[in-house]
Amino acid sequence: MTRTLLTGNGAAAWGARLARIDYLPAFPITPQTEIIETVAAWLEAGEMAGRLVTMDSEHSMITAAGAAATTGVRVFTATSSQGLLYGMEMLYAIAGWRAPLVLVNVSRGLASPITLEPDHNDVLAARDCGFLQIHCATCQEVLDSVLIAYRLAEHPHVRLPVLVNLDGFYLSFTREPVTIPAQAEVDRFLPPFAAGNIAFRAHAPMSQGVAVLGGAAYSYFRYQMHLAAGKALSVYDEIAHDFAALFGRCHEAVECYRADDADYLFVMMGSFATKAREAVDRLRDQGLAMGLVRPRLIRPFPVDHLREALAGKKGAAVIDQNLSPGRGGILHTELAAAIGCGRNRPMPLLASFIGGLGGRDITPEEFYQMARDLVEAVAAGRSPVPRLLYTDEELRGVRKLQGVAGSTGGERR
Amino acid sequence: MTEIKSLRDLPARHLLGAGTPMCGGCGGLEALHQVYDLLGEKTVFVNAAGCMTLLAVYPFTPFRGSWLYTAMASAPAGAQGVRDALDILRGQGRITPEEDLQVVVLTGDGSAYGMGLAATSGAMDRGLDFLYLCYDNEGYGNTGQQYSAATPHGAHTATSRGALGYPGYKKDLFSIWAAHRPAYVATVSPAHPVDLARKIETARTRQGPRLVIALSPCPTGWDYDPAETVAIGKLAVECGAWPLKEYRDGRVEHTRVPKKRRPVVEYLERQGRFRHLFHPVRQDALLAEIQARVDGYWAGATATGD
Ligand SMILES: Cc1ncc(C[n+]2csc(CCOP(=O)(O)OP(=O)(O)O)c2C)c(N)n1
Ligand code: SF4
Ligand SMILES: [Mg+2]
Numbered sequence: 202m203t204r205t206l207l208t209g210n211g212a213a214a215w216g217a218r219l220a221r222i223d224y225l226p227a228f229p230i231t232p233q234t235e236i237i238e239t240v241a242a243w244l245e246a247g248e249m250a251g252r253l254v255t256m257d258s259e260h261s262m263i264t265a266a267g268a269a270a271t272t273g274v275r276v277f278t279a280t281s282s283q284g285l286l287y288g289m290e291m292l293y294a295i296a297g298w299r300a301p302l303v304l305v306n307v308s309r310g311l312a313s314p315i316t317l318e319p320d321h322n323d324v325l326a327a328r329d330c331g332f333l334q335i336h337c338a339t340c341q342e343v344l345d346s347v348l349i350a351y352r353l354a355e356h357p358h359v360r361l362p363v364l365v366n367l368d369g370f371y372l373s374f375t376r377e378p379v380t381i382p383a384q385a386e387v388d389r390f391l392p393p394f395a396a397g398n399i400a401f402r403a404h405a406p407m408s409q410g411v412a413v414l415g416g417a418a419y420s421y422f423r424y425q426m427h428l429a430a431g432k433a434l435s436v437y438d439e440i441a442h443d444f445a446a447l448f449g450r451c452h453e454a455v456e457c458y459r460a461d462d463a464d465y466l467f468v469m470m471g472s473f474a475t476k477a478r479e480a481v482d483r484l485r486d487q488g489l490a491m492g493l494v495r496p497r498l499i500r501p502f503p504v505d506h507l508r509e510a511l512a513g514k515k516g517a518a519v520i521d522q523n524l525s526p527g528r529g530g531i532l533h534t535e536l537a538a539a540i541g542c543g544r545n546r547p548m549p550l551l552a553s554f555i556g557g558l559g560g561r562d563i564t565p566e567e568f569y570q571m572a573r574d575l576v577e578a579v580a581a582g583r584s585p586v587p588r589l590l591y592t593d594e595e596l597r598g599v600r601k602l603q604g605v606a607g608s609t610g611g612e613r614r
Numbered sequence: 615m616t617e618i619k620s621l622r623d624l625p626a627r628h629l630l631g632a633g634t635p636m637c638g639g640c641g642g643l644e645a646l647h648q649v650y651d652l653l654g655e656k657t658v659f660v661n662a663a664g665c666m667t668l669l670a671v672y673p674f675t676p677f678r679g680s681w682l683y684t685a686m687a688s689a690p691a692g693a694q695g696v697r698d699a700l701d702i703l704r705g706q707g708r709i710t711p712e713e714d715l716q717v718v719v720l721t722g723d724g725s726a727y728g729m730g731l732a733a734t735s736g737a738m739d740r741g742l743d744f745l746y747l748c749y750d751n752e753g754y755g756n757t758g759q760q761y762s763a764a765t766p767h768g769a770h771t772a773t774s775r776g777a778l779g780y781p782g783y784k785k786d787l788f789s790i791w792a793a794h795r796p797a798y799v800a801t802v803s804p805a806h807p808v809d810l811a812r813k814i815e816t817a818r819t820r821q822g823p824r825l826v827i828a829l830s831p832c833p834t835g836w837d838y839d840p841a842e843t844v845a846i847g848k849l850a851v852e853c854g855a856w857p858l859k860e861y862r863d864g865r866v867e868h869t870r871v872p873k874k875r876r877p878v879v880e881y882l883e884r885q886g887r888f889r890h891l892f893h894p895v896r897q898d899a900l901l902a903e904i905q906a907r908v909d910g911y912w913a914g915a916t917a918t919g920d
Contacts, residue, residue, distance in 0.1 A: 223702050226695065252698060257736030261691030264684050264733075268660070268695025271682070274702050290685050401680045401696060402713045403656045410683035411670040418672055 318560025639840025837886025
């Protein structure tokens with residue numbers, strides 16, 4: 202075990218190395234590239250075994266990744282943003298192959314307009330493809346989650362690919378102290394991949410990805426995936442428990458911070474949740490019983506864990522770093538559905554906020570304001586209209602850019 | 615390597631199971647039969663979207679070996695993943711050489727000439743050890759024979775129904791592949807099984823990227839009687855429209871140079887997709903252009919000594 206400063210990308214690479222991956226099909230894209238460069242350097246130096254192949258696109262990369270995993274080797278791959286969407290067809294395809302690999306996505310906003318900076322629209326576009334999703338808030342969590350993800354993906358009751366998400370720039374390029382576990386300890390946690398009967402071999406022919414005729418066969422296989430993803434919840438809890446026992450770090454499906462005795466909550470995912478954590482402490486100092494709930498698992502969606510965490514609270518501000526145009530925040534929609542269904546327990550009023558798109562910061566003042574809005578909404582007994590975080594200063598800045606570009610904006614003409 | 619001199623040297627029985635959903639008289643299926651008989655069951659066929667995708671419909675497969683359906687664009691990338699994984703497993707001693715498989719990409723022209731071309735180019739760049747079999751039915755057959763980059767000039771397709779047919783020209787995929795300098799490239803025709811078998815034998819015994827295009831007459835898409843498949847396949851070669859050739863070690867050689875080429879119209883007039891070139895009025899100028907292009911090809915081919 203060593204403790205050192207690592208970027209989120211470095212932590213992802215260490216996760217792959219410690220998982221003793223056999224194969225890494227790759228393709229460069231900012232802000233992910235450092236991951237594949239790091240592994241490439243280790244392979245070239247002979248510091249780890251395995252093979253890296255740079256493919257001609259992410260579509261090809263994900264195809265090769267799935268094909269290799271269904272041939273029986275441990276596969277790691279990584280991408281971001283445009284790359285994830287370029288390979289989208291194959292995300293669905295290889296999840297259907299039940300290819301148990303790990304893909305790290307380094308979140309970055311999607312074109313258009315084109316940007317390098319992060320938000321969660323890329324990873325949430327892959328929400329329904331059959332990959333399980335783990336969202337990280339710290340560099341340590343990135344390393345640990347890659348190891349956990351292999352256990353989860355390869356579990357015989359699950360056997361689905363897992364996507365581990367970290368935020369571009371805020372995690373990918375930020376150095377944090379990270380404990381790198383010893384290889385022997387990791388080996389105890391993560392045994393070699395046992396492909397079982399899903400592998401191409403001369404003596405045991407296999408057909409993979411075949412066509413079906415009719416909705417009955419199609420539905421059967423799709424339902425199988427859904428049920429396996431559902432099972433992944435309890436399997437995840439077991440794995441996280443094992444992980445905590447071995448390494449002393451607890452990565453629950455839903456992380457709660459000062460939530461037990463809270464009246465009000467922030468709910469958000471990813472690295473910006475660390476900003477929310479700070480805000481919770483300051484708000485507590487001021488006497489507001491604030492807490493934070495951060496789902497790490499997005500697929501499967503930990504409905505019961507979240508209901509448990511939210512039950513009895515007065516209000517929850519759901520902060521989405523994504524935007525579904527015409528609907529709003531995706532986590533908010535999911536959470537509303539989760540607390541709206543099922544047993545009669547008192548559930549909090551939800552307030553929806555969109556922020557942090559394309560790398561835009563969410564400032565402490567904005568967290569305080571969101572808390573005030575939430576308290577007011579609860580007092581009024583009515584959910585407020587969803588808010589798009591934006592400051593006057595930002596608007597003035599964009600107006601200035603428009604002036605430079607020779608346009609004053611449609612509404613002023 | 616077995617030397618193949620005549621039909622007698624070819625395998626006597628087909629390995630590929632019967633009862634596939636392919637059309638009667640499918641030239642592509644005939645090409646696959648011939649290739650599969652030579653390659654045998656220690657193979658994994660990596661397929662892209664097209665007519666052949668319906669060969670393996672759950673829970674049936676006509677293959678004795680393995681099959682992986684990928685997507686329209688990325689069959690060569692699927693082959694990369696399987697090949698690399700098998701190499702890794704062999705390197706680690708986790709499988710014996712007997713467990714290893716030949717990796718064969720199987721796609722139509724739509725994939726090979728178009729959507730899958732970048733993935734194929736990449737596989738060649740990387741020197742992937744695989745065989746690519748493209749059955750070229752000169753259109754997007756599975757979706758109803760719209761024109762593709764392999765459609766010949768003047769052909770009627772579902773998206774070129776005008777008086778002069780398809781305005782574009784068939785892409786020269788053989789040359790594009792050969793420009794990558796892979797281990798082997800060949801054109802074949804299932805109507806010329808001995809030539810086909812020799813080439814597959816050559817391909818089988820070489821290492822690296824090996825790519826084969828089989829002109830695959832398609833009664834459904836080309837609009838002719840299924841019984842004519844062999845005759846039309848032969849005519850394509852005899853009129854010079856489908857040159858049989860191979861590329862290896864930096865050289866292109868024609869494996870069959872028709873001594874006296876039949877007029878191209880003999881090939882065209884037997885197919886409904888060219889009927890509009892003859893009826894209601896004969897498109898003499900267009901027919902002459904098509905003939906001139908074929909003549910031009912062979913003038914160039916013989917001039918360079920191929
Ligand atoms: C990404 C994508 N786009 C379009 C299709 C629809 N599609 C299925 S088969 C096919 C035609 C493929 O043509 P070709 O490769 O020539 O094979 P053929 O159908 O002629 O056998 C098309 C366009 C698809 N499956 N995937
Ligand atoms: S449409 Fe053509 S290529 Fe497709 S199965 Fe029928 S005959 Fe064969
Ligand atoms: Mg075709």
